[in-house]
Amino acid sequence: MTLPALSRLTGALPRTTTPVVRRLAVASLVSQIAIVVTGGAVRLTASGLGCPEWPRCTADSIVTTPEMGFHGVIEFGNRLLTFVLVVIAVAMIVSVLGMRRQRKDLFRLSIGLFLGIPAQAVIGGITVWTDLNPWVVGLHFVVSMILVAVATVLVNRARIDTDQYRTGRPPAAPPLLRQLLLTSTVLTSITILLGVVVTGSGPHAGDHGAARNGLDSDLMTRLHALPVYLLVATVALAVVVAYRAGVHAKLRRAVVLLAAVVLVQGAIGYVQHFLHLPIALVALHMLGASLLMSAAVHAQYTGTTTRTLPGTAAATRVPQAVS
Numbered sequence: 001m002t003l004p005a006l007s008r009l010t011g012a013l014p015r016t017t018t019p020v021v022r023r024l025a026v027a028s029l030v031s032q033i034a035i036v037v038t039g040g041a042v043r044l045t046a047s048g049l050g051c052p053e054w055p056r057c058t059a060d061s062i063v064t065t066p067e068m069g070f071h072g073v074i075e076f077g078n079r080l081l082t083f084v085l086v087v088i089a090v091a092m093i094v095s096v097l098g099m100r101r102q103r104k105d106l107f108r109l110s111i112g113l114f115l116g117i118p119a120q121a122v123i124g125g126i127t128v129w130t131d132l133n134p135w136v137v138g139l140h141f142v143v144s145m146i147l148v149a150v151a152t153v154l155v156n157r158a159r160i161d162t163d164q165y166r167t168g169r170p171p172a173a174p175p176l177l178r179q180l181l182l183t184s185t186v187l188t189s190i191t192i193l194l195g196v197v198v199t200g201s202g203p204h205a206g207d208h209g210a211a212r213n214g215l216d217s218d219l220m221t222r223l224h225a226l227p228v229y230l231l232v233a234t235v236a237l238a239v240v241v242a243y244r245a246g247v248h249a250k251l252r253r254a255v256v257l258l259a260a261v262v263l264v265q266g267a268i269g270y271v272q273h274f275l276h277l278p279i280a281l282v283a284l285h286m287l288g289a290s291l292l293m294s295a296a297v298h299a300q301y302t303g304t305t306t307r308t309l310p311g312t313a314a315a316t317r318v319p320q321a322v323s
Contacts, residue, residue: 007126010191013098017106017161024092028113029151031085033290036144036154038078040286048132054125082121089114092154098187109154114146127163132210134200141196145189145293152297160307172251173303180238181300184258185320187231188296192289204282221273228266235259238299245301254299261295262290 014021042048050064050071051057057064057076064072092110100107120143127136170176198220202215235258242255265288272281 007212013093015098015102017099018095019102021092021095022104022155022158024088024095025151026109027088028092028183029148029155029294031081031088032113032144032147032151033272033287033294034292035078035081036141036148036197037091037131037283037287038081038296039140039144040076040283042078043137043206044204044283045071045074046205047071048137048210049128051079052128054128056119058107066198071224077122079124082117086114087119088196089117103157105157108153109157109275111149111151113147119143120147128323132291134205134211137206138196138200139198142193145289148290148293149297152294153301156298156301156305156320157307158178170301171304171306172248174245177241177247177255178304180241180297181255183304184231184234184238185296187227187234188292189223190227191231194220194227194291198224203277203278225269228269231262232266235262251299251302254295254302258295261288261292265292 010173042050047070049303050073053059056062057072057079064076089110093114096103096106096110119139123136123140123143123193126134127140130136153298173181196216197215201215201217201220202212205212230295235255239253242252267286267287268281268288272278273287275281
């Protein structure tokens with residue numbers, strides 16, 4: 001491509017956050033959650049070694065073969081989704097390239113999401129090479145949660161146009177609510193980390209011959225439940241404080257959404273435990289973990305950002321203390 005043509009191309013790129021930029025940000029978040037779900041399908045159908053090699057599917061074939069059957073199709077399908085993530089990530093970077101100086105936040109977040117994809121691919125390869133070592137599988141999931149969190153921030157940032165981004169404002173939440181939202185994010189992270197350990201001690205290893213981490217599953221489940229209780233109490237208090245403080249409706253909705261996700265995810269966790277981990281409920285619980293991380297980060301961002309919230313005037317002030 002000639003230099004003038006390249007200049008025309010870059011000149012045609014958005015200079016502020018357009019609907020296309022916002023849709024790509026949402027697509028980034030949805031795709032990061034989707035690959036968690038498909039990765040869960042791989043593990044829950046015992047297809048983790050459906051493609052026993054990496055980066056090839058077998059020593060002689062890049063793609064799955066008929067001899068590998070259902071498990072090969074499931075595992076290879078999950079690998080193919082990586083290319084969808086790459087396309088979305090590249091499109092996201094291109095969409096913010098024209099505003100990379102004015103909106104360094106969007107550019108850096110987009111680059112971070114893109115770099116997370118090859119990092120996950122390498123961890124996935126190590127997972128295969130180690131015959132689904134539960135700690136490596138757990139690391140794979142933890143990195144996915146980090147990418148979900150980054151994509152959630154990207155969605156929130158993309159909703160702010162460039163002029164609003166330059167405008168400062170007091171945080172939307174009073175100090176007590178900000179502390180509660182930060183605590184809820186920390187407890188969410190601890191809950192997810194302990195959930196990964198519980199999974200590594202449970203029956204769904206990803207392959208019938210895969211090793212487990214050797215820890216007592218019942219004990220780890222009880223430890224996993226402790227931060228859940230604290231999270232429920234923290235979020236319930238956050239809802240009360242949000243309504244008493246009269247915070248902006250966008251923040252109230254974010255806190256209520258977090259509360260709803262916490263309650264549903266907690267209910268699924270308890271039911272799946274007492275029903276001895278049926279595959280359908282475990283899959284829902286993995287989806288719920290992604291939604292919980294996203295909801296917690298969204299609520300914390302909405303309450304603590306000093307940027308103008310979408311749909312509000314820059315000069316709007318909100319109460320800073322509980323009345």
